Amino acid sequence: MLKMRSFSVTEVNQYIKRILAADPILRQMIVEGEISNLTKHRSGHYYFTLKDDQSKMSCVMFANQVATLTFSPENGDKIAVKGQISVYERDGRYQLYVYDMEKKGLGALHVAFEKLKKELAAEGYFDAKYKKTLPAYPARIGVVTSPTGAAIRDIIAVYNRRSPLSELIIYPVRVQGAFSKDELCDAIEYFNKRDDIALIILARGGGSIEELWSFNERAVAEAIFRSKIPVVTGIGHEIDFTIADFVADLRTATPSAAAEVVIKSKVEIKMALNRLMMQMAHAAEMQLETNSMRLKNLSPVSMARRYRLQIEHQREMLMGIRQQMASQMQWTVKHDFERLDHIGQKLHALSPFQTLNRGYAVVTTAQHAVQSIADVNVGDSIVVKIHDGNISATVDHLESVTEDLTVAQNGPAALPPKD
Structure with missing residues (x-):
């Protein structure tokens, strides 16, 4: 049996890296594709995936090259990059080290996303007048998400931490893939058929536009819009937006944020009760003060003063009426006297005397x-x-x-x- 020399993992990765570096085509090449899973690191580096219809490639662009860009790349941008293929030894994977980038346009999924977004906006799916008010203290909350993903773990962690008084009803679904959109629609319809669900959380962890695409389907948007129960979305990360977010009654940045919003803790409930008690106490004090003033107004002195003022007012009114009547009578007598005098003069002129x-x-x-x-x-x-x-x-x-x-x-x- 031939004995072969063994190599460490590091040695193998270094050997592959030298082979790739020796290839003149891989040392400098231009690759076209669509940006996905773009991460803009606080160091200034860009980490992203370049993809086409069939394959993906990991890419990195360091901060000194990023500083030379004339535009800010985003997920869905179709680009042409110039760089070198090499191996990242620690992870044992190859990636494209990009040192130049040129924008070509939007990818197919982003074009479809913008098209559907424009159509639904024109049809009124995003109008504020259709947004339903969230219940302050929902007794039962329907959760639509994957039973094995990070989203459900985050929601349950928030649920346990906040010592809730609500109850979670979980409807497990697939959140990506060919059948996921139908399962999402079925889940929303199921909760709407129940009469004990106060609110629905639609949740999923982060991912690329392809992985989140089920939440960009028209069927899911229509199911959310038809829902009689308020729907809160917590899909992806803070930078991720889906069509479902625009249609929902409330969009939150993550599944954890959705749980924080809808699951009230005992502390929040206690604070709300304290506020309510203070409001009730203030209202009672105001009512007591009002009733006290009314009682004071019913005392003999107050009533005598009030009636005296009323009598004085009525007396002034009567005096005014009396003066008006006297003036009217004086005018009437004077007028009648003048008329009789005129008639007397006429009769006197006709008198036989x-x-x-x-x-x-x-x-x-x-x-x-x-x-x-x-x-x-x-x-x-x-x-x-x-x-x-x-x-x-x-x-x-x-x-x-x-x-x-x-x-x-x-x-x-x-x-x-x-x-």
Whole structure:
């Protein structure tokens, strides 16, 4: 049996690294692909995956090369990078060390994401008026997530730490892959059929746009929009946004953040109860003060003062009415007096005594006024009334002189004055 020399892992990785470094094509090459899982490290380095439809490649770009870029790359950008293929000895994997980068456009998934986002926004799926208010203290919370992922562990950890009064009902689903979108929709529909679920958490750990794509499906967006129960999302990391986040009633950055928001601790509940008790105490004090003021207003002194003021007010009103009535009566009497005086002047002008004052006389017999010679006979006694007295006479002659005598239409005959 031939004996072979053994190598350490480090020696093998170093050997492979020397082989790759000796290849002139791998020392400097341009690779095109789409950025995924981009991490901008606090040191300034960029770590990301370059992918196409079939494969992926790990890449790193150090801070001194990053500083030369004229744009800020993002997940989904289609780029062309120039770099060198080498082995990262510690992990025993090859990666592309990038020293230049050029933007080519958006990847296919990001184009589809923006297209669906625009369509749903136009249809009103993201409108604030459709957002439901979260219950302050949900008794039962439905959790839709993978039963084996980091998301459920984070949610349970928050649940245990906050000493909750709520109950978690977990609906296990696949959160990526061909069937995951249907399972997500079924879970949301299941909780909506129950009458004891107050709120739904839709959660998943971080990942690339491909891994989070189930939460960018129209079917999932429609299921969230149709839900009568408020939906809170905690999907990926803080920088990750999905279509589900835009449709949900509340978006949180991570699964842990979603649990922190909806699961109230005993401390928070106690603080809320204290606030409520303080509000009730303040309201009671205000009510007592109001009732005390009312009682004071019902005391004999207060009531006498109030009624005295009312009586004074009524008296002033009556005095005003009295003055108005007196003024009205004075005006009415004056008006009627002037009218009667005017009528009296007219009657006075028509009085037969005025006719007598002008030199005329009125002739009467014992029975009636004489209006015609036919009213008397020779020998009849008559009375001639003038302005300063009466003259008694006897008729000794009758002569018709009607053409010279003015006779009033319905009044006594008048003799013309003497020359």
